Amino acid sequence: MKKTLGSIYLTLVLIFMYAPIATLMILSFNSSKSRSHFGGFTLDWYIGLLENEEVMKAFQTTIILAFLSAFIATVLGTAACTGMLFMKKRSRSIIMGVTNIPMLNADIVTGVSLMLLFIAARATMGFTTVLLAHITFNIPYVILSVMPRYRELKISTYEAALDLGATPLYAFFKVVLPDLMGAILSGFIMSFTMSLDDFIITHFTQGPGFDTLSTKIYSEVKKGINPEVYALSTIMFLTILILLFLVNYRPWTKRPEGEIRVRTRKEVVVSSGNGGAV
């Protein structure tokens, strides 16, 4: 009895979560351009998608932006963690405090503040400004994901390597980095996802002729969304769905602790906060 009630509840919440997604997927096969009635099944939007330069360009921009910003943020963030390890506690906690700002602040304030900066610097708004903005809000995810792992690391192996005559750099790349890889990767993936989905900060820092999928969708919400966007989102969603299930469903692989799992903002903050304060 309790079990059935539980499953009913689970199902209801799942329906709530997936109803909009299902709606979008159905619309991507709707031969009528109207959103209110289903005119029959069609694959036209999927075929048209390849020829729709605007949407494809927005898609490309989104992916490149997400990749570049996540990559640069990962490098900068990991380097910062390494540096912080050798700092005094005081300066370290100041830096961690600053790192928390974009994480905890409202996106709209972050976006506005960067816009004011770019305008003050007379920068031309465009890909570069958006990239800078994305890197800025991505670095904290990397730091807060890598930092706790750094603390767990046994410094003795690094010291042993040094004793055995390795240069610090060599020891870092051969001994420390491999241990950090999991945390670095999860920081990267988190950054990638955040950048992919960001609208608000991009909205304030974008320039002419520049569109990510999010800004494109926002401007189309007003005049009716092109069904090709539904098609693209369906493809993207299914790709990730399949990818994630492949990763999780292979019984012969072990899931080590700290596996790539989705961590939400505050969680990261909390875990690092605990690690940092103690």
Added chain:
Amino acid sequence: MRKRLVLACLLLMVSGLSGCANNDAAQNKNDNVIYVYNWGEYIDPEILTMFTEETGIEVVYDEYETNEIMYPKIKAGAVKYDLVCPSDYMIKKMIDNDLLEEINFDNVPNYVNIGEDYWDQAVSYDPDNRYSVPYVWGTVGILYNKTMVKEKVDSWAILWDPKYKDEILMQDSVRDAFMVAEKYLGYSMNTTDEDELQEAKELLQQQKSLVQAYVIDQVRDKMIGNEAAIGVIYSGEAIFTQRENPDLDYAIPKEGTALWMDSWVIPKGARHKENAEKFINYLCRPDIACLNFEYITYSTPNMPARDLIEDEDIRNSPIAFPDLSKYNLEVQVSLGEEADRHLSDLWREVKSY
């Protein structure tokens, strides 16, 4: 397994990167582009392609929803557009703030196609016709669904009729929304009299409980989809929506309304001014203007283009080309920075009412 994920990600990136690298390179090498900033759904996209094919000039195209959204971007100067298409009062404001470049009409020989009447109309915001070239014009009126509205529609009063609660789509742009209330009250749409403005504001606040949504471009979709009975909209949308949904009709209220005109202007400091002029000239070509009209269905000021319209009903349509003398029409003028700010404060009071 992590490697797989990374691999998949990498594949995605590589495909993306290669594409974008090409784009970026193309843009960097050849400066033969033009940055256009226009209203949503306000040009036939085919024309952009044709223009590029014919001239080799690449068009980077962006859209805005209201004059008020466009203005700060141009003013801040952080965004460099070569060609913008504001409405009358906004053009005046831009001229007053020294934001526009004079157009070199030697590069726009096709300007002769624009009817004399429209140049005269443009004088109200561009006194010497030096900064702007008329693109489209029209009125603001009431689009309604004949199956849902049985009575005769000829007055703004219908927008305050409780019978149509939740069936009304109101304009979401400051000037046009206030224009409706001011005209209904019998005032000028360019009033800055505080009492009249307050009265208009209160009227709009009263209306709010009846309004389904404040929208602009969405009126089109919602009216076609029978989501609402009445919408305040520009005349250009009427023919388009009627094509999709024959139950719709358009009326110009007897209290009067705005006669508006959107014109092409070149912002100060535009980096591709000559290209911009070429683009204006292209749009003034009768065949192009006609093609564009067929797509956007907003009234064209281009006389030869109008003669080219094949469908006789549309060529003589009272909606697209009304007899202006029959209506009480007024042109919106720029009220000045301070009055604008006050008006948008009042508008926010309406919206948060």
Added chain:
Amino acid sequence: MTLSASPYILWSAGFIIIPLCLVIYYAFTDASGAFSFDNVADIISYVNIKALMLSIAFSFGATLICLIIAYPLALILSTVVSSNSSILSLLFILPMWMNSLLRTYAWQNILERKGVINGILSALSLPPLYIINKPPAILLGMVYDFLPFMILPVYNSVSRIDKDLINAAKDLGAGYRETFFRVIWPLSLPGVISGITMVFVPSLTTFVISDILGGGKILLIGNVIEQLFTQDSDWNAGAGLSVVLMVFIVISMIITSKYDREDIR
């Protein structure tokens, strides 16, 4: 080695600290650049205070509903056999990978007067449901968009509770209610707290959801700030309200972090 942190230190100075200083600078100056307290004080104007109150009310509501939905869900998920639970919990997070604007927009389709729900209702000859462009629609949008941010931390903390503790409580004669309130709830509190901040802040500051599902009829504080910047180009006023917003965020952080500490110890 400390050097390797310097690029980031420069970066955060340039892109975090300086921009915030700019916001504060604009907030406390007028258009001519002279010091002024008006922009911040402007929060007490009718429009702004109403928008702020509405935002606070909405984000309280959304946070509460998210918690009410997520908590039982987390409990149920934690009882599922562990090999399935990771897949199941994944299912609740997956929607985040579809563009959030698009998902919010889909609710427009579902809730519209001729939308999916009303289609179903009229097929069942039930009265139609008109909540689009009304407060419930915005609340629903917020709950929908931010629910995963609540589910995740709550689930993580609930699933980490040692089952032996629960069994011990039961052995000692505690009823279900007592076990819940004295064992499970206190132990899950850190997750609940982080869930609350994660839902509260974004729903306090959003302008997108009210834009898409509110039909322009409901102004939240985020909408006011957005309009001041993008339409009125009144940066001083916009920055002033942003500062007020930041104060509210800091207050909510202080409150929650206080609870956080007390309960961990």
